[in-house]
Amino acid sequence: MYKRALRRSLLRLFFLTPLLLVAPLQALALDSASDAPPALRGLVERVSSVTLENGLKILMVRRPDAPVFAGQIWVKVGGVNEEPGRTGAAHLLEHMAFKGTDRIGTKDFEREKKLLDELDGLMEVSIASLTKEQSSRLDQIKRELESIWVDNEFSRIYQRRGAVGLNAGTAKDYTMYRVEVPSVGFELWCWMESERLLNPVFRQFYKERDVVREERRMRTDDSPEGRMYEALLATAYWSHPYRYPTVGWASDLKTLTRRDTSVLHGRFYRPDNIVVVIVGDVDPEASLPMLKKYFGRLPAGKGEIPEVLVKEEQQTGPREAIVQFDAEPSLMMAYHKPVYPDPDDLYFSLLHTILAGGRSSIFHRELVLKRQLSVGVGTSEAPGELYPSLFYIGATPRHGVASRMLMEEIQKLLDQVATEGFSEEDFLAAKKRVKVSFLSGLDSNDDLAETLGHAELLWGDWRAVLKMYDLVDKATPEQVRGLIPKYLRPDNRTVVYLERAAGGAK
Amino acid sequence: MSKWTFLFCLFLPFGLVSCSGSNSASGSIPNRPDKLGLEDVHFTLPKTERFELENGLVVYYRFDDELPTISGSLYFPGGKLFEPVEFPGLASATGSQLREGATEGMSPRELDETLDRLAAGLETSYDLEYGSLGFSCLAEDFDKVFELSARVLLKPGFDEQRLELWKKLTIDSIRRRKDDPNTVAGITMGHLVYGKESPFSRVASEESIRKLNRQLLKEYAQRFIRPNGAIIAASGALPPEKFREAVEKHYGSWARQADPLPSLPTIQQVTVPGIYVLEREFDQATVLMGHLGPPRFTPDVYEMNIYNRILGSTGFGSLLFDEIRTQLGLAYDVDAGISPGVVAGMFQMYLGTRNDEIVRAISKTIEVAKRTLDTPPEAGRFSDAKSAVERSFIFRFKGDRAIVQRAAQQELLRFPPDYDQTYLENIAKVTPEMVREVGRRWVKPDELVIVVVGRVSAEALAKAFKEQGVRVFRLGFDTEPKILGPVN
Numbered sequence: 001m002y003k004r005a006l007r008r009s010l011l012r013l014f015f016l017t018p019l020l021l022v023a024p025l026q027a028l029a030l031d032s033a034s035d036a037p038p039a040l041r042g043l044v045e046r047v048s049s050v051t052l053e054n055g056l057k058i059l060m061v062r063r064p065d066a067p068v069f070a071g072q073i074w075v076k077v078g079g080v081n082e083e084p085g086r087t088g089a090a091h092l093l094e095h096m097a098f099k100g101t102d103r104i105g106t107k108d109f110e111r112e113k114k115l116l117d118e119l120d121g122l123m124e125v126s127i128a129s130l131t132k133e134q135s136s137r138l139d140q141i142k143r144e145l146e147s148i149w150v151d152n153e154f155s156r157i158y159q160r161r162g163a164v165g166l167n168a169g170t171a172k173d174y175t176m177y178r179v180e181v182p183s184v185g186f187e188l189w190c191w192m193e194s195e196r197l198l199n200p201v202f203r204q205f206y207k208e209r210d211v212v213r214e215e216r217r218m219r220t221d222d223s224p225e226g227r228m229y230e231a232l233l234a235t236a237y238w239s240h241p242y243r244y245p246t247v248g249w250a251s252d253l254k255t256l257t258r259r260d261t262s263v264l265h266g267r268f269y270r271p272d273n274i275v276v277v278i279v280g281d282v283d284p285e286a287s288l289p290m291l292k293k294y295f296g297r298l299p300a301g302k303g304e305i306p307e308v309l310v311k312e313e314q315q316t317g318p319r320e321a322i323v324q325f326d327a328e329p330s331l332m333m334a335y336h337k338p339v340y341p342d343p344d345d346l347y348f349s350l351l352h353t354i355l356a357g358g359r360s361s362i363f364h365r366e367l368v369l370k371r372q373l374s375v376g377v378g379t380s381e382a383p384g385e386l387y388p389s390l391f392y393i394g395a396t397p398r399h400g401v402a403s404r405m406l407m408e409e410i411q412k413l414l415d416q417v418a419t420e421g422f423s424e425e426d427f428l429a430a431k432k433r434v435k436v437s438f439l440s441g442l443d444s445n446d447d448l449a450e451t452l453g454h455a456e457l458l459w460g461d462w463r464a465v466l467k468m469y470d471l472v473d474k475a476t477p478e479q480v481r482g483l484i485p486k487y488l489r490p491d492n493r494t495v496v497y498l499e500r501a502a503g504g505a506k
Numbered sequence: 507m508s509k510w511t512f513l514f515c516l517f518l519p520f521g522l523v524s525c526s527g528s529n530s531a532s533g534s535i536p537n538r539p540d541k542l543g544l545e546d547v548h549f550t551l552p553k554t555e556r557f558e559l560e561n562g563l564v565v566y567y568r569f570d571d572e573l574p575t576i577s578g579s580l581y582f583p584g585g586k587l588f589e590p591v592e593f594p595g596l597a598s599a600t601g602s603q604l605r606e607g608a609t610e611g612m613s614p615r616e617l618d619e620t621l622d623r624l625a626a627g628l629e630t631s632y633d634l635e636y637g638s639l640g641f642s643c644l645a646e647d648f649d650k651v652f653e654l655s656a657r658v659l660l661k662p663g664f665d666e667q668r669l670e671l672w673k674k675l676t677i678d679s680i681r682r683r684k685d686d687p688n689t690v691a692g693i694t695m696g697h698l699v700y701g702k703e704s705p706f707s708r709v710a711s712e713e714s715i716r717k718l719n720r721q722l723l724k725e726y727a728q729r730f731i732r733p734n735g736a737i738i739a740a741s742g743a744l745p746p747e748k749f750r751e752a753v754e755k756h757y758g759s760w761a762r763q764a765d766p767l768p769s770l771p772t773i774q775q776v777t778v779p780g781i782y783v784l785e786r787e788f789d790q791a792t793v794l795m796g797h798l799g800p801p802r803f804t805p806d807v808y809e810m811n812i813y814n815r816i817l818g819s820t821g822f823g824s825l826l827f828d829e830i831r832t833q834l835g836l837a838y839d840v841d842a843g844i845s846p847g848v849v850a851g852m853f854q855m856y857l858g859t860r861n862d863e864i865v866r867a868i869s870k871t872i873e874v875a876k877r878t879l880d881t882p883p884e885a886g887r888f889s890d891a892k893s894a895v896e897r898s899f900i901f902r903f904k905g906d907r908a909i910v911q912r913a914a915q916q917e918l919l920r921f922p923p924d925y926d927q928t929y930l931e932n933i934a935k936v937t938p939e940m941v942r943e944v945g946r947r948w949v950k951p952d953e954l955v956i957v958v959v960g961r962v963s964a965e966a967l968a969k970a971f972k973e974q975g976v977r978v979f980r981l982g983f984d985t986e987p988k989i990l991g992p993v994n
Contacts, residue, residue, distance in 0.1 A: 182547050
């Protein structure tokens with residue numbers, strides 16, 4: 001979790017150059033005034049962008065090194081868009097997107113549709129309250145549907161064509177679908193991705209809901225870190241939907257319905273809320289007609305996209321939670337922080353590196369090497385990037401060291417850094433490290449697509465990273481040091497302790 | 507930039523489709539993707555520059571200046587398979603402390619700061635049969651970082667204080683082993699299949715870690731680290747001639763060692779099939795099922811790759827995914843495959859399922875595996891898997907880093923020199939019957955060791971599998987597994 005979040009944090013900072021977008025499709029010219037590293041210029045000059053009439057944004061970068069490409073679909077919907085009682089719906093919807101369409105995954109869609117409608121009616125009432133006749137009918141419908149369905153046909157079509165890395169992920173602010181395909185399969189990719197946006201069928205929903213419950217058991221219920229993270233969000237946020245687990249509360253996962261995911265799909269899966277990214281051996285100019293032909297079919301959205309109205313009030317005192325689990329102790333500390341476009345958001349990426357990036361970082365040097373209080377200390381940011389988020393510290397105490405004592409020592413160390421600052425040499429090294437981390441994450445098609453799609457979806461323009469780059473590049477030690485008294489204060493802090501329960505219970 | 511060239515042959519029964527995507531842009535959209543045709547992709551394998559120093563050090567390098575960075579790995583002899591039986595953990599300690607313990611004339615703190623200020627990565631470790639030193643940095647800093655890599659490897663400092671700290675941290679991590687059900691299941695499976703004392707599966711104990719000292723690490727490094735048998739794989743924004751000069755400058759004086767490396771250990775374990783249950787308060791039962799498998803390079807590898815795809819190695823669309831996950835909703839993660847190993851690999855199946863479905867999940871998974879042995883794969887599933895193996899082969903060479911790493915690994919692990927050149931030819935020869943035969947050769951459902959970690963009653967499992975005559979054992983696990991005794 002830490003590495004992934006940090007990577008994203010680093011990536012989003014440094015893929016920035018001042019490029020101009022000229023619709024409908026144009027290779028973007030690099031602004032000669034940019035401070036972007038020269039080595040990036042050749043890369044960003046190849047970014048092309050187009051917005052279709054229905055509002056769908058498409059970004060492309062041609063990389064002809066190998067005859068393959070990465071294709072990604074980014075949708076601006078995630079856990080933050082869910083309602084109480086329906087948590088986990090965005091994630092379950094992502095699973096449903098692999099179940100096929102009216103032409104993939106079924107032997108008889110007309111018959112299937114009637115059965116699914118009938119199934120919905122029966123599944124939306126408590127199983128216990130069904131009459132004997134209804135129960136019998138339910139079993140009959142399930143059996144008939146099973147005979148109609150073609151399992152995982154959507155994925156098998158891709159695999160048969162040599163596609164790899166077929167996957168998806170749901171976060172608080174977005175859902176992303178990814179796959180890498182040999183370039184000769186470009187039209188197939190257009191067909192598959194546009195079809196599942198246009199005509200998805202949420203079949204096998206209730207079995208998949210069971211699958212997600214297993215996913216939750218694996219990632220959260222049986223994972224000390226998963227349990228702590230869930231407690232951290234629920235404690236740090238009192239009102240904002242960032243407090244809900246993206247996978248969904250266990251109780252919600254028992255009651256979510258097919259209609260819940262359909263509602264979310266109808267509201268958010270619309271072209272003006274989606275970004276398509278293609279990086280690899282695909283010619284942007286030549287492929288535009290094909291992209292228009294397939295993705296231009298998606299009907300434009302109607303009305304406004306629902307907004308998240310709830311705001312989290314300023315935290316006014318320290319908060320704590322204890323998770324009991326049959327595992328050795330550890331702790332998480334989190335502080336509310338702003339997100340982009342607040343410049344402080346960018347200064348935090350330097351603070352991460354100074355505090356916890358590498359063996360010479362302050363936390364490693366002081367707490368692991370010198371005082372030997374911790375096995376390891378890391379920092380990250382979570383849970384989201386559209387609304388005020390959290391700077392968090394994860395630490396594992398050495399055997400025999402009390403978690404509370406380690407927490408207090410970390411806070412003292414932060415206060416000491418706030419007072420004494422850090423050397424100019426360390427500060428410049430942190431800047432260099434952030435830049436190199438960014439570069440190393442750009443060398444695959446999939447990584448570059450992720451950088452572009454992420455920025456374009458969340459901030460409306462992938463070139464937002466240019467502003468971020470400039471902010472980081474021009475940051476002063478004082479701006480970074482100043483984050484500690486401003487945000488990393490006890491009254492803005494939430495701590496979660498993992499303790500072994502008496503008797504070994506979880 | 508020296509890039510490799512692919513040659514395409516497109517067979518387009520339903521219209522011309524190319525990577526530009528423009529040719530069929532004006533036609534109507536077919537109602538099924540099959541109508542887009544299944545274009546064949548032929549390509550020539552990328553070439554990688556290889557040279558060898560007089561001392562035997564082999565180098566693979568590719569120039570790529572898209573980004574101003576360079577990275578690579580240096581693989582060297584040694585590994586956990588060769589550590590003395592009385593010192594489990596010695597290879598791990600040596601691998602870690604080559605970098606952590608710095609180098610002669612430079613303290614660990616100086617090395618840490620130097621590398622961090624260069625924004626460079628430099629790490630060392632030992633695997634089963636070789637060690638590796640990984641490096642990454644800006645091309646402009648390459649000479650400094652590469653020099654440090656050679657100093658770390660050839661003149662390790664093995665700093666006493668860092669070693670003592672590593673020992674304490676490792677002992678802490680040993681105490682945490684039991685927190686993670688997958689770690690517990692993995693270690694247990696290794697002990698049951700290879701043997702508790704086998705170098706293939708042995709784990710360090712608090713006692714064995716405490717016994718390690720600087721002298722032991724130095725002797726281990728001196729015994730194994732040598733240029734003959736070592737290979738560098740690197741790529742980046744440094745011209746090839748400059749890279750070669752740097753290798754000769756920093757590693758050219760590295761002296762050969764004539765004494766032979768020890769032979770690979772043998773496997774002595776007599777596996778007792780059955781279900782081994784560790785009762786722990788987890789909401790999900792972790793299940794690992796397996797037994798010994800083939801050696802690393804087996805002529806069966808082509809059929810095996812298709813067999814694995816069909817049974818469960820690739821997620822979506824495998825038999826286990828379809829039946830255990832999609833149809834029954836019993837697991838989020840379920841996979842299986844025959845994996846070749848150094849001397850003998852394993853056949854393994856894995857799943858995580860809710861505790862109250864453990865019997866059904868185990869039974870159904872084994873039933874699916876048995877079915878692959880009874881009849882050849884169904885035609886559609888076979889052709890899908892074969893096509894997937896053939897057409898995704900290209901991704902093994904995606905990017906310069908992947909290309910050099912693959913070339914180096916194949917030489918290191920002594921793959922046949924024409925392995926890649928003949929791979930697709932060999933895959934093309936595979937028939938459904940051949941897939942079944944290879945399955946029968948390497949998958950033995952009646953010999954499975956089944957490890958279960960979860961809130962599951964060993965007695966209940968014994969009762970459930972009584973008719974099949976499956977033996978059930980209760981396990982304990984503090985820092986290592988211990989068989990507490992049979993339940994039936």
